[in-house]
Amino acid sequence: NWTFYYTQDILDDFTGSNLLSDKQLADITEDITGIHQYLEERGIPLFITIAPDKKTIYPEQYPSGVNAAQGMRRTQQLIEYIDEHSNVSFFSMEEALLAAKDKGYVYSPRVDNAHWNYLGGYIGYVDIIEKMAETGLDVECIPLDECVIATSQYDAMFNETVPISETWYTISNEKSGTVHLQREHLDNFPFLTFNKDPDNYKRYYVNDDQSLPSLLFIGDSYSQKLFEFVPQSFSRVMFIHSADLPTLPKILDQESFDVVVIESAERMLHFEFALFEACMDNIQREEEHAVLLERMNSLPIADHDEWGYQFVDY
Numbered sequence: 170n171w172t173f174y175y176t177q178d179i180l181d182d183f184t185g186s187n188l189l190s191d192k193q194l195a196d197i198t199e200d201i202t203g204i205h206q207y208l209e210e211r212g213i214p215l216f217i218t219i220a221p222d223k224k225t226i227y228p229e230q231y232p233s234g235v236n237a238a239q240g241m242r243r244t245q246q247l248i249e250y251i252d253e254h255s256n257v258s259f260f261s262m263e264e265a266l267l268a269a270k271d272k273g274y275v276y277s278p279r280v281d282n283a284h285w286n287y288l289g290g291y292i293g294y295v296d297i298i299e300k301m302a303e304t305g306l307d308v309e310c311i312p313l314d315e316c317v318i319a320t321s322q323y324d325a326m327f328n329e330t331v332p333i334s335e336t337w338y339t340i341s342n343e344k345s346g347t348v349h350l351q352r353e354h355l356d357n358f359p360f361l362t363f364n365k366d367p368d369n370y371k372r373y374y375v376n377d378d379q380s381l382p383s384l385l386f387i388g389d390s391y392s393q394k395l396f397e398f399v400p401q402s403f404s405r406v407m408f409i410h411s412a413d414l415p416t417l418p419k420i421l422d423q424e425s426f427d428v429v430v431i432e433s434a435e436r437m438l439h440f441e442f443a444l445f446e447a448c449m450d451n452i453q454r455e456e457e458h459a460v461l462l463e464r465m466n467s468l469p470i471a472d473h474d475e476w477g478y479q480f481v482d483y
Contacts, residue, residue: 172278174223185238185241188243200442200446217432219262220293223285274336283436284390284391289394293395295313311342348406354373355371375405384403384426386430388433411431414447415444415450417448
């Protein structure tokens with residue numbers, strides 16, 4: 170009576186057979202620390218969070234023939250290593266979601282085999298905001314117990330064959346309706362490479378309250394259940410897909426944000442590691458160009474009536 174998305178990486182994570190080597194941990198931490206330092210120099214705090222897989226939150230519903238890890242899992246290993254070797258805010262929403270299971274299903278039991286529902290999304294949103302507040306950032310959200318939670322029955326066809334149904338949650342509060350989608354703003358970023366289903370991933374929201382901080386949110390399919398909630402706490406929020414993480418320097422050259430959040434599904438961490446590396450490569454390339462430009466700016470300009478400009482032999 171439950172559906173679970175399956176990949177070999179998900180199975181390896183559940184059984185604990187995909188732990189990272191010391192070199193992998195060191196390389197990942199180096200890339201993350203480099204991105205953190207790049208943003209810190211611009212006065213922008215960075216928060217990196219992991220959205221747990223459904224099997225992590227509901228292991229009791231997993232097939233009994235699959236043995237769960239008895240020791241360290243990759244997510245725990247990564248969080249502990251980064252916490253010990255850097256000052257980057259890197260965390261999983263696992264604890265918050267597990268604690269909220271008594272409030273209802275926080276992941277879709279059947280209709281969606283891979284993701285949280287709106288109840289789980291709100292729990293994740295609150296957890297992210299609370300982590301920000303713990304660092305002293307002036308940001309607030311309305312807790313779940315102050316929201317109106319409406320439930321209904323959601324009917325669907327699994328694999329276009331089997332009729333299924335489950336509880337559907339709708340969550341609202343006094344801030345609902347204070348944010349407005351301005352999708353046309355994304356036309357200012359033609360270099361964004363993720364073009365598949367842009368409406369599902371690329372969003373730009375503006376809040377009526379412009380006194381709040383601004384946010385750049387880089388995430389995957391889990392971010393779709395955050396569209397309605399995260400913008401409540403920010404003056405403007407730009408959502409982009411994780412695939413565009415390497416373009417972070419170009420985005421910040423064009424528009425400034427007060428906070429950056431990077432979210433990754435637990436099952437997609439291996440993909441995220443490559444994106445961290447690509448982002449760091451682009452940051453280093455931009456810094457090298459800045460040094461070259463500074464050297465060129467110091468070159469003498471010929472005092473000539475006809476010319477009056479530089480010749481650069483490159």
